[in-house]
Amino acid sequence: xxxxxxxxxxxxxxxxxxxxxxxxxxxxxxxxxxxxxxxxxxxxxxxxxxxxxxxxxxxxxxxxxxxxxxxxxxxxxxxxxxxxxxxxxxxxxxxxxxxxxxxxxxxxxxxxxxxxxxxxxxxxxxxxxxxxxxxxxxxxxxxxxxxxxxxxxxxxxxxxxxxxxxxxxxxxxxxxxxxxxxxxxxxxxxxxxxxxxxxxxxxxxxxxxxxxxxxxxxxxxxxxxxxxxxxxxxxxxxxxxxxxxxxxxxxxxxxxxxxxxxxxxxxxxxxxxxxxxxxxxxxxxxxxxxxxxxxxxxxxxxxxxxxxxxxxxxxxxxxxxxxxxxxxxxxxxxxxxxxxxxxxxxxxxxxxxxxxxxxxxxxxxxxxxxxxxx
Amino acid sequence: xxxxxxxxxxxxxxxxxxxxxxxxxxxxxxxxxxxxxxxxxxxxxxxxxxxxxxxxxxxxxxxxxxxxxxxxxxxxxxxxxxxxxxxxxxxxxxxxxxxxxxxxxxxxxxxxxxxxxxxxxxxxxxxxxxxxxxxxxxxx
Numbered sequence: 001x002x003x004x005x006x007x008x009x010x011x012x013x014x015x016x017x018x019x020x021x022x023x024x025x026x027x028x029x030x031x032x033x034x035x036x037x038x039x040x041x042x043x044x045x046x047x048x049x050x051x052x053x054x055x056x057x058x059x060x061x062x063x064x065x066x067x068x069x070x071x072x073x074x075x076x077x078x079x080x081x082x083x084x085x086x087x088x089x090x091x092x093x094x095x096x097x098x099x100x101x102x103x104x105x106x107x108x109x110x111x112x113x114x115x116x117x118x119x120x121x122x123x124x125x126x127x128x129x130x131x132x133x134x135x136x137x138x139x140x141x142x143x144x145x146x147x148x149x150x151x152x153x154x155x156x157x158x159x160x161x162x163x164x165x166x167x168x169x170x171x172x173x174x175x176x177x178x179x180x181x182x183x184x185x186x187x188x189x190x191x192x193x194x195x196x197x198x199x200x201x202x203x204x205x206x207x208x209x210x211x212x213x214x215x216x217x218x219x220x221x222x223x224x225x226x227x228x229x230x231x232x233x234x235x236x237x238x239x240x241x242x243x244x245x246x247x248x249x250x251x252x253x254x255x256x257x258x259x260x261x262x263x264x265x266x267x268x269x270x271x272x273x274x275x276x277x278x279x280x281x282x283x284x285x286x287x288x289x290x291x292x293x294x295x296x297x298x299x300x301x302x303x304x305x306x307x308x309x310x311x312x313x314x315x316x317x318x319x320x321x322x323x324x325x326x327x328x329x330x331x332x333x334x335x336x337x338x339x340x341x342x343x344x345x346x347x348x349x350x351x352x353x354x355x356x357x358x359x360x361x362x363x364x365x366x367x368x369x370x371x372x373x374x
Numbered sequence: 375x376x377x378x379x380x381x382x383x384x385x386x387x388x389x390x391x392x393x394x395x396x397x398x399x400x401x402x403x404x405x406x407x408x409x410x411x412x413x414x415x416x417x418x419x420x421x422x423x424x425x426x427x428x429x430x431x432x433x434x435x436x437x438x439x440x441x442x443x444x445x446x447x448x449x450x451x452x453x454x455x456x457x458x459x460x461x462x463x464x465x466x467x468x469x470x471x472x473x474x475x476x477x478x479x480x481x482x483x484x485x486x487x488x489x490x491x492x493x494x495x496x497x498x499x500x501x502x503x504x505x506x507x508x509x510x511x512x513x514x
Contacts, residue, residue, distance in 0.1 A: 119448055127380035132388065133414040134472050135380040136502060138460040140449045144442060148462060148472075152440035155485050201443035201457075201480075250440055250462070 002265065004235040006092040007374055009226035010039025010219040011338040016182055016329035019113040020213035025057040027108030027215030029065050035217035040229030041102060045221075048073035048094055048103030050087045052332070054080060054122055055107050062106065073100035077241075080123050080142060081332025082279055082363030086241035088337065089367055091220045093239075101221060107334050108215035117142060117330075118211050143208065143282060147200045150284045152250040154202065159287055161202065163302030165193035167283035168206040168326055170310045175323025177312075178349040182210050183327040207283040209325035216334035218341070223374060233374035234344035237357065238266035241367040253285070254365030255292035263294070266370045270294045274355040275343045276310075276317055277336040278364070280324045285364045286310070290319070292365065312350040321350040333362030337369070344371040377450035381500050388415040390429050395501040400491050401429040402469050413469040434491035435508060436465040443480040463489055463505050477506045 012034025014020070014027050036043055043066045049059040053076040063071055073094040077083040084105070091103035115121040120141040125131035139145055153159065172188035175181035188206060196205040226233040242258035263269060270293060278289045287301035295317060296304045304310065310319035322328045322339035329335045340360035342348040358371040384392045391414075394401035403415040407424035418425055441461040447453040459480040464470045475483065476492055488508035495501045 126383070128383040130414055132382035132384065136382050137472050137474050138379060138444060138452065138458055139472055144444065144460065147442040148440045151442060198443070198445040201445065
């Protein structure tokens with residue numbers, strides 16, 4: 001059992017911008033350096049690197065820059081950007097198995113000034129493979145397929161546009177407390193949301209994630225080693241990944257299949273969780289994930305958010321407390337992993353008092369991690 | 375020259391689907407061992423794991439299962455075509471196809487709307503299965 005034997009000892013990020021002016025490799029290295037400093041661990045101790053397949057900075061290049069002469073654990077996880085928790089799971093498993101001692105999960109992306117997810121520049125396949133059955137008809141980017149899913153689930157669960165809008169308003173409120181956030185100084189009301197233009201119906205502009213240049217990194221090691229630095233740590237209470245099936249129902253997310261395994265591994269129930277980060281590439285998926293992980297009943301996610309339940313200020317279960325992908329930055333789960341660690345360490349700009357269990361999903365069911373204050 | 379949406383690139387796993395369309399038929403893959411229909415085509419039946427396949431002509435009738443309307447022309451091919459609707463049609467035999475409607479404006483689309491297939495030739499090798507509002511009363 002993984003339970004609390006491995007910890008996230010440090011987190012680091014660069015500034016978030018629309019044009020970083022530097023390479024993706026530089027962004028990744030700057031984030032790694034910051035995370036190691038935060039952990040109080042020397043780069044000399046790093047013996048593992050894991051990363052997103054879609055990123056451009058190979059382990060070999062990072063290792064060469066850090067002066068590492070061998071890696072005990074390395075690897076990538078594919079799909080698109082939505083695999084951060086799966087990478088944490090891989091790194092934690094390696095440490096728990098004794099195959100590596102200090103594993104860094106990293107990414108650096110010029111997601112706005114370089115290759116843009118929002119234009120299909122990362123995921124487009126020019127009509128090949130299974131894309132032969134989607135791209136010729138206008139399903140060209142992740143948002144097209146996810147909008148299709150959203151429309152059907154809105155139909156099934158009576159989720160409304162206003163409820164989706166309240167996800168964006170809730171997160172913007174959190175971003176307005178976070179100086180790192182892209183929309184730190186830009187308030188958003190529900191009226192602003194409902195008046196904003198459609199990008200891909202049913203997604204209005206503010207239901208869509210940002211596109212961001214930036215880097216982020218996490219340093220994982222044994223809880224024992226992490227605590228030796230004398231810094232606050234976030235212990236990994238549970239971590240799990242879940243590949244998705246080819247036949248999607250357009251109703252369930254893969255959180256439906258991941259959730260039972262995750263809760264059993266953690267020995268916890270949704271009601272034990274103090275604060276939640278959910279992969280909000282598009283706002284309605286916050287509602288769907290709250291339902292599919294069991295935080296609320298199916299169909300109750302919209303009303304929960306609409307009534308302020310996900311707000312830091314007074315909500316029963318604060319969600320996406322850094323501003324999330326909608327209002328802080330879109331590092332495809334990395335910034336939310338960082339925020340989940342900050343919550344477990346008591347360091348968030350929207351800190352939940354006495355948070356013991358901090359939950360983070362990085363792909364609406366592709367993976368999730370539950371952290372415990374260490 | 376106006377940009378076009380990507381055309382399907384057939385593979386050995388789905389060539390027969392596209393060949394049938396050039397002949398004016400919507401044929402869907404069916405497992406020859408257990409009879410389960412599947413789409414998009416794949417080498418193996420996820421139900422019984424047989425590699426044996428046959429191709430079955432569909433009625434061409436179905437209903438709109440879900441739909442989206444692209445307003446921001448993310449792809450150059452959409453610049454002069456927004457608002458641009460994409461739908462998933464659930465065939466009356468069960469399988470679902472991502473497609474477009476030829477005679478329905480985006481604002482008129484509703485989930486459950488009855489539709490029927492039409493064939494739009496895109497090249498010598500590729501004909502796309504598109505849909506229009508169902509003509510008869512037998513659907514709905």
